[in-house]
Amino acid sequence: MLVFMHRLLFVDEPSLPIPKVPANQRVTSITVKTISREPLYRPFCTIWMNLSKRQVRLCSRLPLDTLTDNDELVLEIVDVVTLYWNPRRLEIRYTKGRNYTAARLYYWILHTFMPIILEISYGYYMLHVGAIEVGNKPILFAARSYGGKSTLTDYFLHRGHTLYSDDSLGIQKTDRYYYAIPSYPYHRPFREAEELGYYIENFATTSTPIKDIYWLVKSQQDATVEISTLKGVEKFKALKATIFVNFMFLRENHFNFLAELSERVNIHAISVPWDIERLSEVYDAITRNLSDDS
Numbered sequence: 281m282l283v284f285m286h287r288l289l290f291v292d293e294p295s296l297p298i299p300k301v302p303a304n305q306r307v308t309s310i311t312v313k314t315i316s317r318e319p320l321y322r323p324f325c326t327i328w329m330n331l332s333k334r335q336v337r338l339c340s341r342l343p344l345d346t347l348t349d350n351d352e353l354v355l356e357i358v359d360v361v362t363l364y365w366n367p368r369r370l371e372i373r374y375t376k377g378r379n380y381t382a383a384r385l386y387y388w389i390l391h392t393f394m395p396i397i398l399e400i401s402y403g404y405y406m407l408h409v410g411a412i413e414v415g416n417k418p419i420l421f422a423a424r425s426y427g428g429k430s431t432l433t434d435y436f437l438h439r440g441h442t443l444y445s446d447d448s449l450g451i452q453k454t455d456r457y458y459y460a461i462p463s464y465p466y467h468r469p470f471r472e473a474e475e476l477g478y479y480i481e482n483f484a485t486t487s488t489p490i491k492d493i494y495w496l497v498k499s500q501q502d503a504t505v506e507i508s509t510l511k512g513v514e515k516f517k518a519l520k521a522t523i524f525v526n527f528m529f530l531r532e533n534h535f536n537f538l539a540e541l542s543e544r545v546n547i548h549a550i551s552v553p554w555d556i557e558r559l560s561e562v563y564d565a566i567t568r569n570l571s572d573d574s
Contacts (some may be wrong), residue, residue: 281296283390283394283464285461285462287307287310288390305486308370310370315375316375318375322340338356339354340352355392359377361376361388390476409445409493412444417489418444422493422496422519427498430469435562444462447463448524457489464476497549497552501554502553505565514547519541519542
């Protein structure tokens with residue numbers, strides 16, 4: 281399985297599909313395997329959080345605000361699975377809870393643990409957005425919870441566009457540009473807890489600079505589809521709502537990242553009528569706006 285441009289090798293469960301990667305592109309492999317007992321004493325933990333209808337916390341042997349890319353991490357998902365990241369061995373090990381299933385293992389690693397690993401161990405930033413490719417560049421869809429990201433992403437996919445992210449997108453800074461890192465090739469048009477969704481063949485396998493983000497504004501069924509460009513603090517507020525997991529010890533990093541990203545990309549507000557029959561109008565407005573901006 282290709283996850284944020286890293287190949288996950290599941291030793292004890294059936295392997296997931298691996299999209300074809302360009303021959304000249306280097307991909308790091310991470311091994312995932314089960315263990316019978318917990319290997320890591322973890323005195324420093326976040327508070328318990330409710331994620332996907334489960335109680336979850338992140339732990340380490342060191343204070344979380346001092347972590348470096350060489351430090352081990354533990355993600356506890358109550359009654360399901362406990363995940364252990366060893367950066368030196370490039371391994372994710374896990375112990376099974378009473379409600380463990382292979383499908384839940386895949387979900388928690390792809391959807392939650394890999395984004396955390398990438399932020400802490402690799403210096404990525406994670407945004408809670410949908411992202412597809414239009415005209416050979418990634419377009420990001422941001423909104424508040426149940427604001428229509430997945431539905432709009434699904435519509436673009438059915439129009440033949442390439443998927444970058446269904447839910448969480450990796451961002452990596454290189455020089456003056458912020459690159460979109462494709463997440464994993466699964467899509468959930470309707471949100472179900474602990475489900476990846478269905479496999480997408482048309483999935484991006486290269487990172488590309490970000491230029492445009494669309495902030496979806498839920499509107500009345502008969503509202504006009506309109507696009508405006510956000511400025512100043514409004515851009516920052518829209519981006520702030522896209523942070524994937526807002527751990528306290530990462531907030532300063534997130535603030536600095538969002539402040540700089542807001543200066544580097546275009547952020548557009550688009551009114552989205554709450555009527556699935558009008559998604560074609562939203563699609564046309566976005567693709568026209570991109571054409572006009574090119």
